Amino acid sequence: MTALLSVQRVTKVFGGLTAVDAVNLDIAEQSITSLIGPNGAGKTTLFNCLTGLHRPEVGEILFDGDTLIGLRPDEITDRGVARTYQNIRLFGRMTALENVLVGQHLRLHASHWSAVLRTTRQQVEEREAREFARELLDFVGLHGREEVVSTNLPYGDQRLLEVARALGSRPRLLLLDEPAAGMNPSETERMMELVHRLRDEKGVTVFLIEHDMKVVMSISESVAVLDYGEKIAEGTPEEVRANARVIEAYLGPDVAVQETAGTASS
Amino acid sequence: MPLQTATGAVRTGLVAFGFLGYLILIGIPAKLGGPALPVLALVAALFFWLILRRESAGLSAVGTGPVPASLERKAGWEIGPQSASDASSVRERLPYQLSQSVLLKGLLAGATLGILIAVVSGIAAAAMGNGIAIQPVFDKIVPINVAALIGVSPGQIPQAEVPFFRYLLQVLFFTGAGLLASLAAAAGRSGLTHAAPIAKLSEQVSGPTIASASRYAGIALPFVLLAYIGWLGLPGVSAFGSNEGTVRLLFTLVATGSGLFAWRLSLPGRERSIVAVLLGLGVLTLPFILDQFQNSVMGLVFIFVMMGLGLNIVVGYAGLLDLGYVAFFAIGAYTYAFLSAPFSSPYISNLLNILGISPETPLLGYWTALPVAMLTAAIGGILLGIPVLRLRGDYLAIVTLGFGEIIRLFMLNLGELTNGPRGILEISQPNLFGLSPATVTSGLLSSQGWTFFVALISSALVAFVAIRLNSSRLGRAWFAMQEDEDVAEATGVHLVRTKLLAFAIGATFAGMAGQLYAARQINIFPENFSLFVSIDALALIIVGGIGSPAGIVLGALALKGLPEVLRGVDEYRIVAFAALLVIMMIVRPAGILPSARRRIQLADPVEAGLDSTAEPVEETDLVEQTGTSKQTANGQEEAK
Numbered sequence A: 001m002t003a004l005l006s007v008q009r010v011t012k013v014f015g016g017l018t019a020v021d022a023v024n025l026d027i028a029e030q031s032i033t034s035l036i037g038p039n040g041a042g043k044t045t046l047f048n049c050l051t052g053l054h055r056p057e058v059g060e061i062l063f064d065g066d067t068l069i070g071l072r073p074d075e076i077t078d079r080g081v082a083r084t085y086q087n088i089r090l091f092g093r094m095t096a097l098e099n100v101l102v103g104q105h106l107r108l109h110a111s112h113w114s115a116v117l118r119t120t121r122q123q124v125e126e127r128e129a130r131e132f133a134r135e136l137l138d139f140v141g142l143h144g145r146e147e148v149v150s151t152n153l154p155y156g157d158q159r160l161l162e163v164a165r166a167l168g169s170r171p172r173l174l175l176l177d178e179p180a181a182g183m184n185p186s187e188t189e190r191m192m193e194l195v196h197r198l199r200d201e202k203g204v205t206v207f208l209i210e211h212d213m214k215v216v217m218s219i220s221e222s223v224a225v226l227d228y229g230e231k232i233a234e235g236t237p238e239e240v241r242a243n244a245r246v247i248e249a250y251l252g253p254d255v256a257v258q259e260t261a262g263t264a265s266s
Numbered sequence B: 001m002p003l004q005t006a007t008g009a010v011r012t013g014l015v016a017f018g019f020l021g022y023l024i025l026i027g028i029p030a031k032l033g034g035p036a037l038p039v040l041a042l043v044a045a046l047f048f049w050l051i052l053r054r055e056s057a058g059l060s061a062v063g064t065g066p067v068p069a070s071l072e073r074k075a076g077w078e079i080g081p082q083s084a085s086d087a088s089s090v091r092e093r094l095p096y097q098l099s100q101s102v103l104l105k106g107l108l109a110g111a112t113l114g115i116l117i118a119v120v121s122g123i124a125a126a127a128m129g130n131g132i133a134i135q136p137v138f139d140k141i142v143p144i145n146v147a148a149l150i151g152v153s154p155g156q157i158p159q160a161e162v163p164f165f166r167y168l169l170q171v172l173f174f175t176g177a178g179l180l181a182s183l184a185a186a187a188g189r190s191g192l193t194h195a196a197p198i199a200k201l202s203e204q205v206s207g208p209t210i211a212s213a214s215r216y217a218g219i220a221l222p223f224v225l226l227a228y229i230g231w232l233g234l235p236g237v238s239a240f241g242s243n244e245g246t247v248r249l250l251f252t253l254v255a256t257g258s259g260l261f262a263w264r265l266s267l268p269g270r271e272r273s274i275v276a277v278l279l280g281l282g283v284l285t286l287p288f289i290l291d292q293f294q295n296s297v298m299g300l301v302f303i304f305v306m307m308g309l310g311l312n313i314v315v316g317y318a319g320l321l322d323l324g325y326v327a328f329f330a331i332g333a334y335t336y337a338f339l340s341a342p343f344s345s346p347y348i349s350n351l352l353n354i355l356g357i358s359p360e361t362p363l364l365g366y367w368t369a370l371p372v373a374m375l376t377a378a379i380g381g382i383l384l385g386i387p388v389l390r391l392r393g394d395y396l397a398i399v400t401l402g403f404g405e406i407i408r409l410f411m412l413n414l415g416e417l418t419n420g421p422r423g424i425l426e427i428s429q430p431n432l433f434g435l436s437p438a439t440v441t442s443g444l445l446s447s448q449g450w451t452f453f454v455a456l457i458s459s460a461l462v463a464f465v466a467i468r469l470n471s472s473r474l475g476r477a478w479f480a481m482q483e484d485e486d487v488a489e490a491t492g493v494h495l496v497r498t499k500l501l502a503f504a505i506g507a508t509f510a511g512m513a514g515q516l517y518a519a520r521q522i523n524i525f526p527e528n529f530s531l532f533v534s535i536d537a538l539a540l541i542i543v544g545g546i547g548s549p550a551g552i553v554l555g556a557l558a559l560k561g562l563p564e565v566l567r568g569v570d571e572y573r574i575v576a577f578a579a580l581l582v583i584m585m586i587v588r589p590a591g592i593l594p595s596a597r598r599r600i601q602l603a604d605p606v607e608a609g610l611d612s613t614a615e616p617v618e619e620t621d622l623v624e625q626t627g628t629s630k631q632t633a634n635g636q637e638e639a640k
Helices: A045-048 A073-079 A096-103 A112-117 A120-140 A155-168 A183-201 A213-219 A237-242 A242-249 A253-258 B003-025 B029-030 B036-060 B067-071 B087-129 B143-148 B154-159 B165-188 B197-204 B208-233 B241-265 B270-289 B293-315 B326-340 B348-355 B366-385 B393-413 B447-470 B473-483 B483-490 B495-521 B531-544 B549-589 B597-614 B619-637
Strands: A003-014 A017-028 A033-037 A058-063 A081-083 A173-177 A205-209 A222-227 A230-235
Touching: A003 A045, A003 A205, A017 A205, A017 A222, A017 B270, A033 A045, A033 A183, A033 A213, A033 B326, A045 A081, A045 A205, A073 A081, A073 B483, A081 A155, A096 A120, A096 B270, A096 B473, A096 B483, A112 A120, A112 B447, A112 B473, A120 A155, A120 A183, A155 A173, A155 A183, A155 B483, A173 B348, A183 A205, A183 A213, A183 B495, A222 A237, A222 A242, A222 B067, A230 A237, A237 A242, A242 B154, A253 B270, B003 B036, B003 B087, B003 B208, B003 B549, B036 B087, B036 B165, B036 B549, B208 B241, B208 B270, B208 B447, B241 B293, B241 B549, B270 B293, B293 B447, B293 B473, B293 B495, B293 B531, B293 B549, B326 B366, B326 B393, B326 B495, B326 B531, B366 B393, B366 B495, B393 B531, B447 B473, B447 B495, B473 B483, B473 B495, B483 B495, B495 B597, B531 B549
Parallel strands: A033 A205, A033 A222, A081 A173, A173 A205
Antiparallel strands: A003 A017, A003 A058, A222 A230
């Protein structure tokens, strides 16, 4: 299988701190890959590099064979990369439906003149956009919440809405930044199921950051581990779980010596 | 009664005293004459009602859960258990306590106000009776006003022996006002909770028939007022003596404003379109029936409506605080001025002479110059937009402020081009199919009437474009950008294009307004385009309700129209508006007719507060209920 996303020697430096240090990573099409690592390991920075919020000093990011370096965030979204945020960043005063409609912004092409004149074409496009937004909300499990203002949604639903908004741009690669953070077990369960359905039903490649090891181990096909900006391990969940450097990064060097093949639970 | 309620009530009374004291100071009682006291009491009641209603809104929202059956039966005054710990008893308790505290608060606030006014008018009357001159500047205003307030005609002041009962009457009147306000506030809210007897009463009284009757009355109001304005304009009718012109203007402002409320009161669908068409026709007749003065004021009001709608795109929709908006207004005005009166500009007349064109005649007419003025302003908008693309918030405000001043200083100092402070003179008025509007309408439409008419049509057009754009994907992108610029960009919004479009469209509207302003003024000078124009435009959208076109019309009526009504008390006009703005922001922080989104934002703190105090188990439940009850409450507010 060819790599959909290929990260090559990407380095991002903030002043004296190397947040991401020469990371190489390949993500196969239609896979579910997790990125784990202790706090401050550079996971979100890597995501920001991928989505154009940061520009890496060194390295190359190829998406479907084309470089993403130097593109604006909206251009990267246009290529088919969408994301959610660690601390939820919805458009708070907009309704759930409107949030997803903003997500579709790139895929709507009616001119502003046609919006003033309400031409048939523009009306049809708007109607279809609304239908698609409803579909997406149904898909993530927010049926009936279309008109709720997003800040009034329960926490778990806000996370789901972020996914729906990201899906609005019809992405091929979806980056989820700690999708299950702060969720209770049943919400986490729902989110895991959603990640599977994203891949199986929508054909979206999922790349996620997650701290909950239960989630990581059960849904990922491959796992990459970052520590102090460096990639220290990569492989199937089982391989990563047994990796000595990973255990060291998570539990400290002493423990790593004692537990040769222990479980790396957070 | 909790001490908190008492101090709150006294404070409310003091604020009301400040407000009424201001009204007295600007001479309202003297203008009203005999009925001064009851009218002021009504004003006070309205003021109290607005404050109390807001308080009862915040509190009763908690109590609007499913009302326990027991509560429905024992509607009365008894206060529930003081130490209620579980959520259901909180619900049971609050409505009772609420209506009682609101009632007490109204009474106490009214009494405070009444006593203060009685004491002050007593002191003033005593001072006047003894021939003590108060400050010279107040001398011409205070005596007759105080006299009117205590029911004495101005001529009698020096000898007036004011009986004690007149002061008592003042206290009673204002206490009554407080009571009235609290009853209205409590009834309006607790109707949902079946809490107090008043609620029962109001429910019985305002059944569906009355409610729909009052709705129709609200819809009919602007038409009645328009008819009255027309009647006032008939020859030989004189209702208010020397004040007639201003009174008619006041009615025009109220009629236009109430038209917006009538439109909101009408049911969406056929009724609304009928109301809209009739209102449109009604307002369009105004330029024909008003006199030159009233037309000129209304023309200015609607020029500012255009400005407000344009600035609203930048500030209200896209969230970019622009304090230099006057620049585009000036660009539009000067562009038309150059095209219409090239002889006023030394540079342009030289240029035209060299080219062999006579600078004595206008280069373009009003309508052919319109696209040019709009385009020039739009280019100005883009030129401002490019350097400030990366700026946000305060920094953006400062840079735009500077831009506005730069344009004004250009106009002032580019003497060769703009004729400097001597200005551009003899700008031509817009015509009607090549003829002067007065000839076409056989004298019915004066020059100012025509300006008003053009301003009305242009405002309608601008509002139409603004509303349509806002409900399209561009509007969503603007709003997303306002909410979170980075996320909007990552979600796929092209920030540069979207921002520049906001600046350009906003500037275009200001250019249109500026052109009409130039035509209205005939002569324009750099001083016409000072910072205060920007501030006026910003103030009117804040007062009216950011993001809400109807609110902007109301804001323009209030901020540009009302001062003209108060011309008679010129020196206090500015104080009036400072006070009005402060009161507005306390009473209706989201503006007179806020947009739905703005309401959501300002409702947040209340909800957050409820969220943290509510029982954890009931939390989401409660928040949802408050959300919905808030929506219905807002619906009711609009209905009023």
